[in-house]
Amino acid sequence: MVATHRRTRADRKRHGKRTRDAGRPTWRGYLRALGPGLVTGASDDDPSGLATYSQAGATFGFGLLWAALFTLPLAASVQEICDRTALATGKTLGQLARECFTRTWSIVAGGLIALLVVANTLNIAADLVAVGSGMELLHAGPAFMWSLVAGFATSALLISGSFKVVARVFKLLCLALLSYPAMLVVVQVRWTSVLYHAVVPQLSFDKSYLALLVAVLGTTISPYLFFWQSIHRVEEMREESAGGNRPEPLWKRGRAGAKRKELTSRVDVFSGFLFSNLVMFAIIVATAATLGHHGKHNIQSAAEAARALRPIAGQFAQTLFALGFIGSGMLAVPVLAGAGSAGMAGLLGRPVGFSRSPRRAPVFYALVLVGTLGGTALSLIGVNPIKLLVVVAVINGVAAAPFLALVMKIADDKSVMRESVNGPLARVLGWGTTAVMLLAAVVLFTVGGGGGLY
Numbered sequence: 001m002v003a004t005h006r007r008t009r010a011d012r013k014r015h016g017k018r019t020r021d022a023g024r025p026t027w028r029g030y031l032r033a034l035g036p037g038l039v040t041g042a043s044d045d046d047p048s049g050l051a052t053y054s055q056a057g058a059t060f061g062f063g064l065l066w067a068a069l070f071t072l073p074l075a076a077s078v079q080e081i082c083d084r085t086a087l088a089t090g091k092t093l094g095q096l097a098r099e100c101f102t103r104t105w106s107i108v109a110g111g112l113i114a115l116l117v118v119a120n121t122l123n124i125a126a127d128l129v130a131v132g133s134g135m136e137l138l139h140a141g142p143a144f145m146w147s148l149v150a151g152f153a154t155s156a157l158l159i160s161g162s163f164k165v166v167a168r169v170f171k172l173l174c175l176a177l178l179s180y181p182a183m184l185v186v187v188q189v190r191w192t193s194v195l196y197h198a199v200v201p202q203l204s205f206d207k208s209y210l211a212l213l214v215a216v217l218g219t220t221i222s223p224y225l226f227f228w229q230s231i232h233r234v235e236e237m238r239e240e241s242a243g244g245n246r247p248e249p250l251w252k253r254g255r256a257g258a259k260r261k262e263l264t265s266r267v268d269v270f271s272g273f274l275f276s277n278l279v280m281f282a283i284i285v286a287t288a289a290t291l292g293h294h295g296k297h298n299i300q301s302a303a304e305a306a307r308a309l310r311p312i313a314g315q316f317a318q319t320l321f322a323l324g325f326i327g328s329g330m331l332a333v334p335v336l337a338g339a340g341s342a343g344m345a346g347l348l349g350r351p352v353g354f355s356r357s358p359r360r361a362p363v364f365y366a367l368v369l370v371g372t373l374g375g376t377a378l379s380l381i382g383v384n385p386i387k388l389l390v391v392v393a394v395i396n397g398v399a400a401a402p403f404l405a406l407v408m409k410i411a412d413d414k415s416v417m418r419e420s421v422n423g424p425l426a427r428v429l430g431w432g433t434t435a436v437m438l439l440a441a442v443v444l445f446t447v448g449g450g451g452g453l454y
Contacts, residue, residue, distance in 0.1 A: 033264040034271060035167065036232035040079060040225055041272025042174040045279045046332030047130030047325040048123060048389050049219040053280050054305035056212050057287030058296055062197035064216060068281040069198055071220045074436065076273040077429035081411045082226045083269050086233035087262060088420035090247035093230040094346020096410050109406060110347055112399050116223055117340035117367065119395035124336050124375025126385040127329040133303035134326040144380055151376025154333045158368055163235050163355035176327020179320040180282040186317045189289045211447045217440045218396050221433065223403040224339040231342035231352060238355050251418050300386050337371035401438040408434060
């Protein structure tokens with residue numbers, strides 16, 4: 001009887017442990033699912049984007065806060081579509097463009113991707129300058145030295161590290177952006193006003209307001225994100241046991257496996273862009289409540305925003321801001337380099353991906369080095385990062401709508417996508433975002449060809 005009682009009690013303990021453990025795989029599974037979508041969303045908040053959001057908050061207070069909610073479904077839906085093209089085919093957008101379009105349209109796509117490579121190299125330079133400036137703010141040494149270190153360290157990681165190492169480093173760098181939501185604990189905020197402005201758009205036809213709105217749209221829905229989402233998902237699929245070292249598309253996985261993969265990937269993408277827009281929201285709120293409230297309206301870089309915060313919100317706020325854009329810059333540089341390189345190498349029919357050695361993918365790695373080392377060189381010769389970002393804004397403004405049209409044509413093609421073809425909601429959101437970005441390009445040139453953005 002005693003033995004039976006002991007066994008029953010032991011059984012209850014084991015059952016209790018199983019019950020407690022039952023919830024754990026859900027969180028572990030969720031964290032494991034986070035990858036390409038999280039990294040893409042976090043890299044969207046690079047130092048140039050953070051500067052744009054800071055300027056929006058400093059100049060117009062909470063007046064552009066509604067854009068954080070407005071752009072969320074647009075950006076997330078576009079990235080989900082890009083992600084699904086990779087899942088359905090096991091190929092990158094560059095490879096799909098080569099296969100799905102005529103020679104003439106492939107040449108047009110090649111010209112657009114070449115512009116993207118140029119824009120990304122300029123953006124890398126501006127981000128490396130920001131990383132250097134952030135380290136200087138933390139009294140870690142001169143800015144030029146850290147720009148150089150960041151550029152060469154990134155190049156070395158991408159050339160010599162395995163994709164598993166690269167992916168882990170990317171995930172760790174995403175954590176740096178948590179410093180921006182943390183800032184909301186440091187600064188005093190009128191939350192009733194925040195809530196009102198978040199849900200009630202404050203529209204204006206003022207030239208500077210429209211320019212900043214276009215800048216927010218452009219930095220949130222940038223062409224390089226489309227290509228990065230695609231290549232990173234393909235790389236992740238290569239690392240899976242299914243299919244060997246080749247990405248196994250959804251149609252080869254069976255119904256249950258395909259549904260599970262599509263669901264976890266969507267959770268990844270939507271989580272990534274919810275996080276990205278939360279960071280945007282936090283920066284606009286924090287800078288509006290501090291810089292804008294104290295009359296500091298002219299903010300042209302993330303480092304300048306950090307410096308301006310110190311006398312208003314204290315050293316801790318400055319440090320949080322600086323740590324955030326240092327981490328985001330280190331994340332954005334390889335993403336910017338890899339995105340354009342994957343697009344161009346794929347379009348040329350060359351092997352792509354960090355999971356392949358430089359010997360197996362020489363064109364891809366050559367383009368990556370052009371981006372990282374070219375951006376490093378530009379950051380050291382004293383080029384004004386604000387002027388670089390104006391050029392980037394113009395190129396992205398021109399290229400966003402055509403790239404979106406390319407993505408939508410692929411995702412709407414049942415012969416390519418099979419059962420993963422766009423549904424009605426994806427079509428509405430995808431083509432609607434294309435129209436919004438086309439309108440943004442028109443406004444960009446109406447307000448002065450990008451000159452009013454910074």
